[in-house]
Structures are given as structure tokens and as C-alpha cells.
Amino acid sequence: MHLNCHTAFSLRYGVLTPEALVAKAAAWGVSTLALADANNTSCAVEFVARCRRAGIKPILGVSFWREGQWLYTGLAHNAEGWRSLCAFLSQHSLAGRALPAVPPPLPDTWIIYPRLCKPIADFGPNELLGIRPQHVNRLFSHELRHHQEKLVVLAPVVAINDEDYARHKTLRAIDLGTVHTKLTPRDLAQPGDRLLPPATLAQFYKSYPAILANTQRIIDACTAELETGLSINRQTFTGSKDGDFALLEKLALAGVTRRYPPGSRFQKARLRTERELAVIRQQDFCSYFLITHDIVRYARAAGYQHVGRGSGANSIVAFCIGISDVDPLELDLYFERFINPFRASPPDFDIDFSWDERDDVIDYVFKRYGQDHTALLATYSTFRGRAALREVAKVHGLPKEEIDELVHDPHGRAAADPKAAAVLKIAAGIIGLPNHLSIHAGGIVITEKPIHYYTAQRLMPKGFPVAHCDMYHAEDLGLHKYDVLSQRGLGHLKSAVHLIRRNQGKAVDLYDLDRIKTDERVKQMLREGRALGCFYIESPAMRALLTKLRCDNYVHLVAASSIIRPGVAQSGMMKEYIHRFHFPHSFRYLAPVFEEQLAETFGVMVYQEDVMKIVHHFAGLELDESDVLRRIMSGKKYDGDTFERLREKFFAGAQVRGHDLATAEEVWRQIESFSGYSFCKAHSASFAVESFQSLYLKAYYPLEFIVGVINNFGGFYATEFYVHEARMAGAAIHAPCINRSRYLTDLRGTDLFLGFVHVKGISEQLILRVLLERERGGGFQSLTDFCQRLEVESSQLELLIRVGAFRGTGRSKAELLWEKNAVFNPQAHWEATPELFPRSAPQQYFHLDLSPNHRTGHPLSAAQLDQAFDELELLGFPLCSPFLLVATPAAGVPLPYPGHVNRWGSPGRTKRLDAVADHGQLQLLAYFVCDKLVPTVKGERMSFGCWLDEDGHHFDTVHFPASLRQFPFAGRGVYRLAGRVTRDFGFPSLEVFTLERLPYLPDLRFT
Known part of the structure; x- marks a missing residue:
């Protein structure tokens, strides 16, 4: 009869995991539990599943809280009641409105108040008053005893034992930002809010059997109807499943003609496409493909570039309809890696867009499929290790020095100090509990029914509704996930193409991949590791690997992108791969099937697909079974007997094919050890396409490409080294200039003007006003002219002078700083001075004095040294050679x-x-x-x-x-x-x- 159970998803309030709560309830013979997390619906599907496995009746509900105070709890009669509760919570969150003290009528729900908020005679048919166990004895003299039909057992569950309650107090202190000794009873759950055995709970109400009977009536009226499975996803794109298949088939077959020239390769592609289409239809994924295609189609219509990656790139249908640019035939990719009848979790496409275009694509998805049916997935930040220890130590009043010592040596400090030991114990107890909700990297779900049948939504800072469930709960529900992700690499390409069009009047086609991948200049750059700025292959380790492998083609780049990953590299297989590349006759293949299937990687398993190949061809398992085995070995969730069944089938199949037991055991050992760190080949292939596009731009348009990298603030290195790369490619690097620079870095011919965005402390609003005034009234002729035309703070003006932005005036910094004091008067009300006479054109870019410093004999003059040190402070790096500054x-x-x-x-x-x-x-x-x-x-x-x-x-x-x-x-x-x-x-x-x-x-x- 616990109608108000909190799990840890009552954030910074509850401490019980759904697993711990249900396990203890089952052990004590509790027959019914009602989930009622505070303003949260995250673990509904997990809670229901665990209760049913334990033989406990689950009830779904929500506790509605405002400003840290419990207002009321809603319990759902059925699916409609759950939708009402989720919709009510979502509406207030999305609108930014506080929850009302009394809810409006909510169909198919019970509303339980923890205290009288209005006369009980005014209660509606579904409104009830909860009576706590410690308050039962007060009823004998209270008028409420005459309204027992409106009274129910109210025994909130926040803890099970004293340790749980201590963790609860700590979480509340962390949430409120205070030490735990300053918490008031109003801030905390009551000490008695604990799970109780049924007989113990019933004993409190023995004098009022009507309350127990009424509570049982409420329980009997509620059923947790939470639909799960693939049927909850958007079912069709065209309005009918037959229409969906017809459209997908037309798009795919047309794509075969577009992607493959006539001949045997075309015929092979056509046959595979038809085979994939049959599986997609059988597995009911037509709408999933079409919705993803629709997202990509919108992006291309808007001029956005994308990368379709992940296991979805194993599909030739995805390649033919333009979701991916990876040809599965070229790389021998298996469709079963993406979709097969035995796959336990729904497949998903990962679609990357530029970091500054993704939000527009997400906005399209919400408007196209409706906010009531669409939501971003959440992710839960949890309490982790040292950070959790610091938080707990802080709210327990430890001084900073002791906290630092405790974090540095937790067990040593705890052994000497009982208080530190208590803090360490509490911290260990909250590790892994959810701390706060944030947005998943890009997962979107689209449901057939309104999404409130499954979860509530919350408005996040970007303005998009976020579902309360994360990717794991979504997977348990059966929801398909559309990963609309972002990366800086695509921004590099977009910006570079724009600059090329503006500077050189040329249009660059980055989708002519066959030409790009076979371009000799591109292959030479790849072979020599000259890839700084190029997506995914610019790190020192990757450039070294490319050089060692003399990598100059797409297939080898795909392999290189995979073997450098930590698991493969640390296992020693990267070193073995390089050795076999250079000495291909120095090793023997473990079995003929390794030479037949893995000759491309010299018998080394590099990809997840390699596991599938070996299991399939060595032992005869079907490809879908091979993928299941791979997923189990890599730690995915499957029934325990599945692994043993497949293992027996592997050894039996190996024996039938004539392999001796010793060889079969060695192959099994290699597969088992490799699966834990293997990497999806299609994923590497997708990124390798983008790497080739980056290399092509760098090979033919190096300055535009590097400026594109700088302006998208992304890459392995600091901005300084991309600026240096531009210098090495022939650019003349200029500090920000008040008449030539923009907010972002600009390229004019071979002159590269750093953007004002790189000046530390500069105001974005000021620079936007500078650019607007420059566009309106022409360049600035002097510091006086600048101050007359723009309102500027003294500190901001000084930053501009020090970085050299006014060097075009022909005056030294010392003169400009002196003049600043004369023309800048912050006490006077600023007012733009109208121009009496037309302004002449501004002076051209002013070159620094390059004469040596005769005071020191140094090759830089005093003015140049002054400029270099200001650049070091304001830009983070000097524009001259740093060797001149030592x-x-x-x-x-x-x-x-x-x-x-x-x-x-x-x-x-x-x-x-x-x-x-x-x-x-x-x-x-x-x-x-x-x-x-x-x-x-x-x-x-x-x-x-x-x-x-x-x-x-x-x-x-x-x-x-x-x-x-x-x-x-x-x-x-x-x-x-x-x-x-x-x-x-x-x-x-x-x-x-x-x-x-x-x-x-x-x-x-x-x-």
C-alpha cells in the first residue's frame, strides 16, 4: 500500500535504485508499489518491468513538487491516466509555468494530497487525502473521521534504512548548496518515510479499516498500462505500410542506377538492394529509412552537408537513397551488422551535421512530425568518483585543505579520521546515482501516439523538448532513435567551400567521391601524413601511422582509422598490422579462411565485421547469428543460454568443416579477446570519406581550408597551430585590424586577418557594432574618429589598441594610448557626432617597423617586441616566430x-x-x-x-x-x-x- 515511492530519479532527493526498491519489496512480500518520482517519469518502463518480474503489481504516478515542496501525487488508472499526468507535467515545464497548488481535472487519475489544501467537502471524485502512519491517532477527534471515503494510506518511500536516509540528507544539502546541519525539516523527507513490511504498515491503520479498504479500492482501480515494442514508433511515412515500401523501393532502385554504372557491379548492387529491401519490409523498418531519408533530404535542400555513419552505413539501401556515402560493396560490409532478426535492440542511423546547422535540422524534425510526437532523448549525469567525494565532503563541513587531502588519498585519510570515513562511506553510496538531467548528444524519438503515453517532456535551454527517458530506457520501450549529431569537421568543409567561392569564384563538388579518392595530389598528402586540420586524421599519432603505412588509398585509410583506436593499439595488433604490411611474407595465416576473408588486413581482425566474417566462414554460423555472438562478446545484453548455444554451434560447425580442435580453440580465443575492443568498419569508412574531402580541400585550396578550420574552432590542436599552418602554406598573418578584420578570421588573397573573436576579453556586441558602423559609414580614419562614431568602454578600447587594431592609423601604441585619454571621456554622455565633410578613404594596412632593436642587438625592434608580448597575452600566441622571443x-x-x-x-x-x-x-x-x-x-x-x-x-x-x-x-x-x-x-x-x-x-x- 505504498502509493508514493521515490527512486533515485527523484533527483537529489531519492536514493533507491529501482532494482533495490523492488528487490526489498519482494523480499518483504509487498504486493503493490506505486512509482511517484518528483516531477520525473524517467524510470517508468524499468520500474514496471522489474515489478512484474518480481510478482508485484506496479502503479505509475508522479509526485508534483514546486520550489522544493510536495503539492500532490497523481496515480494513473490506465494508459490514458498516465498520458494525462505526463502531459500536465510537460505543459508546465515547456511553458515555464509553476505548477498550481490544485491541479485541473485530470482524466483517469487519482490525486492524493499530503495535506489539506481546501475543504475536504470540496474534493472532486478523484481527489483523496493521504494520512501518514504517525498521524492516524489524530483522527479520533478530527472532523476528517467523517470522510473516510476520501482518506487513503500515505506512506512515502524514500529510504529503507538509516544509511539510505543519511544519503538522502546529503543529497538534499548538495541540492540546496548548504551544509547538512543547516537543513530544516521542511527541506527533508520525514525520517519515517521508509519501505515497511505489509503487516507493519497495516498495523498503524488497524483502528480505521475503512482507510485500508479505500486504499485497496484505489489500488484495484489502477493498472500500469505502458505499451512497449516497435509498434510505439511512427508506423508509416506515407500513410500506409504498402505505400512506404513502394516509395522506399523506388528511391533505392533509382539510387542503384545513379550510384553504379552498368555492368556486373550494377547487377550485384541490384540483387543486394532487393535482398535488403525484403528484410527491411519483413522487419518493419520502411518508415525508419524513409524518415531518415526525409531528414537528409531537408538538409541537402538547405545546403547542409552531412555524414551518415555507424552500422547504418552497412546498408546498400542507405547508400542508394543518400543517407550514407559509404559503398558497402566496395568495402564488403554486411547488412546483418545493421539489421537482423536476432538483434535485441533497435538499429539506429548516426547522421552528422555541422555544429552550426544541426539545430535547424532538429527544428525541422519537430515541426515536420509534431511536438506532441517528437522529443530529444535525455542523458543523466551521475555522481562520479572524486567529484562526488568533494560534494559530500563540502556539505559535511570539511575545510578545503582536508577535502583536497581526502580526495588525494581517500582511504589513508579515512583510516585516521572517523568523520572522513563517514564522508567516504556516504560518497560511495551515491556514486552512480543520477545527478541531473541533460540532453543526449543528438538522439530523437518519433512516436505514433502522442509521446505523453510513454514519458513526460522538459524544456532545455536550446528550446527543444527533452523526454525524461534516456537512450537505455528508450531502448527498453522499443523506441527507434534518430541520432542527429554535430561535429566541427563538416563546418570546416562548409566554410572552406564558401571562402573558395568568394575568393576564387569556384564551386567545389565534394560529392564526386570517386575523383577525390583517386586524386594523385590527395594520395600523396595522405601518404606523407600532411593532414593537419583534416578531420579524424590530424593527430600526431594518426599522421605518424599514415606515414608508416605509406597509406594512399581509401581502403587502407579505413583500416588505419580503426587500428589506431585504443583497444586495437594497446592489444599490440596495430604494431602487428604495420609489420605485416611491410613484410607480407613474414607470417602464416591461422587458417585458409583468414587468408580468404582478411587478406585486406593481412589476417588481422580490425573490425567488428571481421568477427562476423570469421565466425560465418570458419564455422558456418549465419551472418545474423554471427552478429549476435559478436554483440554478446562485446558486453551487450542477451539471454544467458544464447551465448552457450552459439558457442556449441561454432565448434560443431568448425568440426564439420574439417578444422581440428586446437585450431578452432585458437580462433575462438582470438575472436573472444578481440570482440571487446573491435570497431565498426562502416563507422571508420564514413569518417574516411570526410577525411578525403578535407584532404582534397587542403591539397588544392589550403588557405581557404585552414581558415575554415580556424573559424569553426574545432580540431586536435590549438588555434595557434592552424594559424601557423596557414603561414606555412603562404599566408601573411595579420593581427586584428579595425578596418580589415571581421568577427571571425578573414582571408583576402593570401592576407589572413585574424578575427576579433580571438582577442581575450573583447565584447562580441562591441565588435558587431564596429562592423555595422564600418559598413554604414566606411572605415575609421583615426582613434578620435572611432570614439566619435561608437560608444565604447575604456577597457575595451585599450584591448583594441594593445592588440594592434589601430595600427593602420600610422601612430604607435604609446601615442594611441595617450590619445585615448584625450578623446575618451566616459563621464560625458556619448552622442554620435555628425559628419560635416565627407570622409576620405582610410589608410592602407600599416606594416610594422622591421628595423633591428639597436638597444639590445635583437632582430626585433622594441615596437615589435611590444606587439609580440601583447599578442601573447591577448591572443594566446605571438604572430612572429616564438624563437625570436627567447x-x-x-x-x-x-x-x-x-x-x-x-x-x-x-x-x-x-x-x-x-x-x-x-x-x-x-x-x-x-x-x-x-x-x-x-x-x-x-x-x-x-x-x-x-x-x-x-x-x-x-x-x-x-x-x-x-x-x-x-x-x-x-x-x-x-x-x-x-x-x-x-x-x-x-x-x-x-x-x-x-x-x-x-x-x-x-x-x-x-x-
Whole structure:
């Protein structure tokens, strides 16, 4: 008779997982439980399933709370009642309205109040008053005893034992941002709000059997009707299933003609397409394909580029109708990896759009399919490890020093301090509990009935409704998920194509993939690892791998993108793959089937599809069974006997095919060990397409491409190194200019003007007003002119002066800062001064004084050094060579003397790694780019570094544990390195013996 049970999805209030609550209730013989989380419907499907498995009758409900106070609880009679409760909660959340003290009529529900909010005589037919166990004895002298038909048992469940209640208090303190000793009874559940055995609970009400009978009547009237299965998804696209299949068939067969030229390949594609269509129709996924196609069609009509990836790229139908650009025939991809009759979870397409276009696509989906039927999926951030420990320690009043010590050494501190031990115990108890709800990366669900039949919605900051369920609860419901995702790489392509059209008047077709993948210039760049800025293949490790493999084609790039992933690399298979690539006759295939099916990867299982191939061809399991086995081995959910059945079938099939037991056991061992970290080949193939598109743009339009990367703020490296890449491609780099720059970085010919967005502390609103005024009234002729035409704060004006934005006026910074004090008067009311005479054209870009600094003998003048240090502070990096900013190093290591501060050293100034013999010693200056710490097999730490030499070229270093301990990295800057050059399959790197970070020159402004 617990009609108000809270799980941990009563966020920062409940502490019980649905599993723990139901298990304890079953152990105590509880026959009915009513879920009533606070303003949340997240775990409804899990709660119902667990109750039914435990033989407990589930009831679905919601507790409605406002400003931390419980108003009332709604219990659903049936599916319509659950829809009423979810819709009521959603309407107020989406509209941003507070819940009312008394709800409106909600059909098919019971409303239970925890306290009298109006005269009981005014209660409606479905309104009830809950009586707590501790309040029963008060009824004998209260008028409520005359209205027992309106009274029910109210025994909220928040905890089971004292430890649960201690966690509850901690969560409430975290939620309210206070220490737990300052909590008031109003902030907490009552200490008696616990799960009780049925006999114990009934004993409290023995003097009022009418209340027990009335409560039983309520229970009998409620049934948890929560529909699950594929039928809850949007059933048709055209209005009928036959119409859906007819449309999908037409689109797919037309796509075969468009994608494949006449001949044997066309015939093979046609046969596979027809076979896939039959399975798609049988599995009832026609509408799923058509809705995804509709999303992609809208995006292309709007001019948006997309990438269809994930297991959906295994489908030739997806390829033919334009969802994916991966040809399954070219890569021998299995459709069964995506859809098969044995798959336990619904398949899903992952569609990537540019980060600044995805929201428009999502908005289309909501408007096309209706907000009542559409929602983004949620994700739950949970309490984790050290963060949870800090939160708990804070609300228990520990000072910061003790918290830091406890987090650093939890068990050591807890052993010496009982309070720390108590904090550690509570923290361990909340780890894994949901903390707050946020938006899934891009999952969208579209339902046939209104979505409130399954879950409530909540409005998130972006303005889209988010379902209360996450992807796991959605999967349990049977909902299809449409992953509308975003990435920066597509933004790079879009921006580059736009710049090419504007600067060169050329239109670039990035969908002519056959031409792009076979372009010789693109293949050469790939082979040499010149991929900085290119999506998915620009990291130092990936560029090194491309060089070692001399990768110059699509198939090898797909493999390289997979073997570099942590699981494959750490297992040693990446190293084995490289070795077999260079020495293809140095190994023996485990069995003939490995040579037949895995010759492309030299007998190494690289992909999830490879597991399916080997299981299918070695032991004769069907492809759909092979995929089930792969998923079980990788930790997916399946019935326990399925794995054993498939294992027996594998060994039996291997024996029938003539394989001896020892070979079969070794193949099984390899499959079992590999499945846990295998990667989807179609996923790599999708990203490899985008990598080729990036390489093509970089090969033919390098400046436009790099500016596209800079303006989309995405990539492996900091902005500084993309700016440097543009410099190496021939661009002249200019600091932001008040008359030439835009908010984002701009390219004019080979002149690259950094955008104002990169200036730390600058106001976006100010820059937008600057651009608008410049468009309206022309360029600014002086600082005075600027201040007369725009209202600007003193600190903002100073930032513009210091970054060099007014250098076009021909006045030095010192003069401009002095003039600022004369023309800028923040006390006076600002008013734009009308122009008396027409303004002449602004002066051209002002070049810095390049004469040497005679005070110091340094190649940079004092003005140039001043500019460089301001750039370092305001942009985060100097636009001159950083080697010019270090104090003179030891003799024998010359500094470059470039002819222009925008250029780095002349070629040949530095001895590069590739010019040094293997194992030869080398000392050089290098500018730090990034490093990656990795554990060794002994548990020590080593590191891989990436650097720029004085000529501006990248090179890599290896720092073994002994060297790293003695000479650790000391942050950004210029270092002197000494070490030994080593080569791994032709790729040079420097094994560092010593490194020393060199100090920068003193800033003359402060000396």
C-alpha cells in the first residue's frame, strides 16, 4: 500500500535504485508499489518491468513538487491516466509555468494530497487525502473521521534504512548548496518515510479499516498500462505500410542506377538492394529509412552537408537513397551488422551535421512530425568518483585543505579520521546515482501516439523538448532513435567551400567521391601524413601511422582509422598490422579462411565485421547469428543460454568443416579477446570519406581550408597551430585590424586577418557594432574618429589598441594610448557626432617597423617586441616566430633572422630529423605543440611529444620514463632538446635525453 515511492530519479532527493526498491519489496512480500518520482517519469518502463518480474503489481504516478515542496501525487488508472499526468507535467515545464497548488481535472487519475489544501467537502471524485502512519491517532477527534471515503494510506518511500536516509540528507544539502546541519525539516523527507513490511504498515491503520479498504479500492482501480515494442514508433511515412515500401523501393532502385554504372557491379548492387529491401519490409523498418531519408533530404535542400555513419552505413539501401556515402560493396560490409532478426535492440542511423546547422535540422524534425510526437532523448549525469567525494565532503563541513587531502588519498585519510570515513562511506553510496538531467548528444524519438503515453517532456535551454527517458530506457520501450549529431569537421568543409567561392569564384563538388579518392595530389598528402586540420586524421599519432603505412588509398585509410583506436593499439595488433604490411611474407595465416576473408588486413581482425566474417566462414554460423555472438562478446545484453548455444554451434560447425580442435580453440580465443575492443568498419569508412574531402580541400585550396578550420574552432590542436599552418602554406598573418578584420578570421588573397573573436576579453556586441558602423559609414580614419562614431568602454578600447587594431592609423601604441585619454571621456554622455565633410578613404594596412632593436642587438625592434608580448597575452600566441622571443641560447645554436616577423626561419636553418642518420645524435630548439602521456606495461608513465622546429616543421619526440622523470614538460614555450633520432618503418622521431625550457626575453614594458 505504498502509493508514493521515490527512486533515485527523484533527483537529489531519492536514493533507491529501482532494482533495490523492488528487490526489498519482494523480499518483504509487498504486493503493490506505486512509482511517484518528483516531477520525473524517467524510470517508468524499468520500474514496471522489474515489478512484474518480481510478482508485484506496479502503479505509475508522479509526485508534483514546486520550489522544493510536495503539492500532490497523481496515480494513473490506465494508459490514458498516465498520458494525462505526463502531459500536465510537460505543459508546465515547456511553458515555464509553476505548477498550481490544485491541479485541473485530470482524466483517469487519482490525486492524493499530503495535506489539506481546501475543504475536504470540496474534493472532486478523484481527489483523496493521504494520512501518514504517525498521524492516524489524530483522527479520533478530527472532523476528517467523517470522510473516510476520501482518506487513503500515505506512506512515502524514500529510504529503507538509516544509511539510505543519511544519503538522502546529503543529497538534499548538495541540492540546496548548504551544509547538512543547516537543513530544516521542511527541506527533508520525514525520517519515517521508509519501505515497511505489509503487516507493519497495516498495523498503524488497524483502528480505521475503512482507510485500508479505500486504499485497496484505489489500488484495484489502477493498472500500469505502458505499451512497449516497435509498434510505439511512427508506423508509416506515407500513410500506409504498402505505400512506404513502394516509395522506399523506388528511391533505392533509382539510387542503384545513379550510384553504379552498368555492368556486373550494377547487377550485384541490384540483387543486394532487393535482398535488403525484403528484410527491411519483413522487419518493419520502411518508415525508419524513409524518415531518415526525409531528414537528409531537408538538409541537402538547405545546403547542409552531412555524414551518415555507424552500422547504418552497412546498408546498400542507405547508400542508394543518400543517407550514407559509404559503398558497402566496395568495402564488403554486411547488412546483418545493421539489421537482423536476432538483434535485441533497435538499429539506429548516426547522421552528422555541422555544429552550426544541426539545430535547424532538429527544428525541422519537430515541426515536420509534431511536438506532441517528437522529443530529444535525455542523458543523466551521475555522481562520479572524486567529484562526488568533494560534494559530500563540502556539505559535511570539511575545510578545503582536508577535502583536497581526502580526495588525494581517500582511504589513508579515512583510516585516521572517523568523520572522513563517514564522508567516504556516504560518497560511495551515491556514486552512480543520477545527478541531473541533460540532453543526449543528438538522439530523437518519433512516436505514433502522442509521446505523453510513454514519458513526460522538459524544456532545455536550446528550446527543444527533452523526454525524461534516456537512450537505455528508450531502448527498453522499443523506441527507434534518430541520432542527429554535430561535429566541427563538416563546418570546416562548409566554410572552406564558401571562402573558395568568394575568393576564387569556384564551386567545389565534394560529392564526386570517386575523383577525390583517386586524386594523385590527395594520395600523396595522405601518404606523407600532411593532414593537419583534416578531420579524424590530424593527430600526431594518426599522421605518424599514415606515414608508416605509406597509406594512399581509401581502403587502407579505413583500416588505419580503426587500428589506431585504443583497444586495437594497446592489444599490440596495430604494431602487428604495420609489420605485416611491410613484410607480407613474414607470417602464416591461422587458417585458409583468414587468408580468404582478411587478406585486406593481412589476417588481422580490425573490425567488428571481421568477427562476423570469421565466425560465418570458419564455422558456418549465419551472418545474423554471427552478429549476435559478436554483440554478446562485446558486453551487450542477451539471454544467458544464447551465448552457450552459439558457442556449441561454432565448434560443431568448425568440426564439420574439417578444422581440428586446437585450431578452432585458437580462433575462438582470438575472436573472444578481440570482440571487446573491435570497431565498426562502416563507422571508420564514413569518417574516411570526410577525411578525403578535407584532404582534397587542403591539397588544392589550403588557405581557404585552414581558415575554415580556424573559424569553426574545432580540431586536435590549438588555434595557434592552424594559424601557423596557414603561414606555412603562404599566408601573411595579420593581427586584428579595425578596418580589415571581421568577427571571425578573414582571408583576402593570401592576407589572413585574424578575427576579433580571438582577442581575450573583447565584447562580441562591441565588435558587431564596429562592423555595422564600418559598413554604414566606411572605415575609421583615426582613434578620435572611432570614439566619435561608437560608444565604447575604456577597457575595451585599450584591448583594441594593445592588440594592434589601430595600427593602420600610422601612430604607435604609446601615442594611441595617450590619445585615448584625450578623446575618451566616459563621464560625458556619448552622442554620435555628425559628419560635416565627407570622409576620405582610410589608410592602407600599416606594416610594422622591421628595423633591428639597436638597444639590445635583437632582430626585433622594441615596437615589435611590444606587439609580440601583447599578442601573447591577448591572443594566446605571438604572430612572429616564438624563437625570436627567447633569451639567447648557448653558443652553437643560432637563432633565425627572418626577413619578416611574419615568417619563420629560412629553409636549411635547422637540421631536420629526416636529415640525420638513424641513431644519430641531435640538439635543436623546438616550440612545444602538445604531448600525450601513456602508461607503460610496468605502470610507469612515458610521453610522446609534438613540436615545431625553427623552420616551422612538425616533428615528434619520445620521452621514456627515466627521461620524463628527470626532464618533465614545463608548459608552453621554446625548449632546447637533445636526443637520438630513431626510425620506425621510415618515420623519424627524436628519443629525448634532455630538455630545457628557455626563458622569454624580459618584457621591456615592465623593466
